[in-house]
Amino acid sequence: MTQRRHFMRTAAALTIAATLPFAAQAQDATKIGLVYVSPIGDAGWTFQHDEGRKEMEKALGNKVQTKYVENVAEGADAERVIREFAASGHKVVLATSFGYMNYVERVARQFPNVTFMHATGYKSGKNFGNYNARFYEGRYLNGVIAGKMTQSNVLGYVAAFPIPEVLQGINAFTMGARSVNPKAEVRVIWVNAWYDPGKEREAAMTLISQGADMLTQHTDSTAVVQAAEEKGVHAFGYHSDMSKYGPKAHLTATTHHWGEFYTKTVQDVIAGTWKPTNIWGGFKDGMVRIAPLNPAVPADVRTTVSELEGKLKAGTFHPFTGPIVDQAGKERLASGAIMDDVALGKMDFFVQGVASKLPNTK
Structure with a gap:
């Protein structure tokens, strides 16, 4: 009887929570998945992409919900992660390494209603674009x-x-x-x-x-x-x-900045205005x-x-x-x-x- 009362209280609490505004907002948020080739750490390639993710989150607030998987090898495991993002309701998948390109292309064909963007490659499709910086x-x-x-x-x-x-x-x-x-x-x-x-x-x-x-x-x-x-x-x-x-030792560094691009891409997807793009930005665009x-x-x-x-x-x-x-x-x-x-x-x-x-x- 005690367990049954506990279950009923829990079920009631969940029902109430589901009616709250923040729950609705979380449900309506556009889900974004990012695939990283190395650990995030506190410096380097993946770190900069994750900084871009944070910048995009800050700019778009509760309109988006992001998830990432780090240290994903360029191989069959990458295809698995990309496919899992697409199959689990993520509307945008950002794959951030050259060796992910063919896997993104393959999964993009299977999920025509998901937007895919691939970093540093050259292939594209109806729902698949690429982006790079002029390093x-x-x-x-x-x-x-x-x-x-x-x-x-x-x-x-x-x-x-x-x-x-x-x-x-x-x-x-x-x-x-x-x-x-x-x-x-x-x-x-x-x-x-x-x-x-x-x-x-x-x-x-x-x-x-x-x-x-x-x-x-x-x-x-x-x-x-x-x-x-x-x-x-x-x-x-x-x-x-x-x-x-x-x-x-460190005299300076060539640094890459993805936040504005990620924000604009997701805004376009939410607005229904996104089209396949081939972006290659440099100093002029603030990407380098x-x-x-x-x-x-x-x-x-x-x-x-x-x-x-x-x-x-x-x-x-x-x-x-x-x-x-x-x-x-x-x-x-x-x-x-x-x-x-x-x-x-x-x-x-x-x-x-x-x-x-x-x-x-x-």
């Missing part, structure tokens, strides 16, 4: 600082995978450095992972042993910045400001910025970087402006020409100034 713009500025401040003329780059997005960053960093220091060279070590602090640290240490006094990375952890701090060389963070992990410069950066370098940053925001400067010559001495872009987005998206070469060879991926 290479910040990389060029980082390269200018590295080229001006290096003593050894050896710059180290820890890279994930040899895909166009990563090659754009390496080449932009190299061109930025050589624009102010023609003797600078960039050495690249591939770790074949987006997030592997152990491999990232090992690669950083190897580059330092080869004479690199400036390091950067296209990977997700803070291991490279930490290694630079430990060994007394300089570094540039990536994705987010990583200065707290290397107060002396550089972190505050370390006091160690000289005044003249600060001035140069500030001027270039202003031109990027105004759209009057493009890092991939010819002449561009590859490692073999072949001209890839004529003098004065600007590389278009199609060519950037297919980039498969290293520019002159990169000392390492590109892996054969064909």
Whole structure:
């Protein structure tokens, strides 16, 4: 009898709760699912996407309800997570890593009433768009600082995978450095992972042993910045400001900002005005910025970087402006020409100034 009375009281309480305004609001909220390739942590790629999620939540309030799954490998598990979001009433699914692209495409066909957005890829469909940031713009500025401040003329780059997005960053960093220091060279070590602090640290240490006094990375952890701090060389963070992990080493970082884009996308879905988009935003759009410069950066370098940053925001400067010559001495872009987005998206070469060879991926 006691258990029965308890059950009846509980059922009554739930019935009353269901009639309350906040319950109705929660029920009406648009559910958003995010798939993260690495742990959120407090710095890096996934951290910045989660900051964007929080910014979107703050802007839209009780109109949205978000859920995320972190550390999802680029494989069958990614497809499972993406499908589970779609099948459980999530109206928008944001998949935040290059290797999720084909899985998003497959699930999107099966759930035509769900909106899917994929970060850093190039495929799209009726209910499936993609978005990216022009990381290479910040990389060029980082390269200018590295080229001006290096003593050894050896710059180290820890890279994930040899895909166009990563090659754009390496080449932009190299061109930025050589624009102010023609003797600078960039050495690249591939770790074949987006997030592997152990491999990232090992690669950083190897580059330092080869004479690199400036390091950067296209990977997700803070291991490279930490290694630079430990060994007394300089570094540039990536994705987010990583200065707290290397107060002396960290000169600045190329940072990415997704909050406004996430907010606008979800607002459009709620309003019924969303259409498949291919977004590629840079300084001009507020999607790429550089972190505050370390006091160690000289005044003249600060001035140069500030001027270039202003031109990027105004759209009057493009890092991939010819002449561009590859490692073999072949001209890839004529003098004065600007590389278009199609060519950037297919980039498969290293520019002159990169000392390492590109892996054969064909």
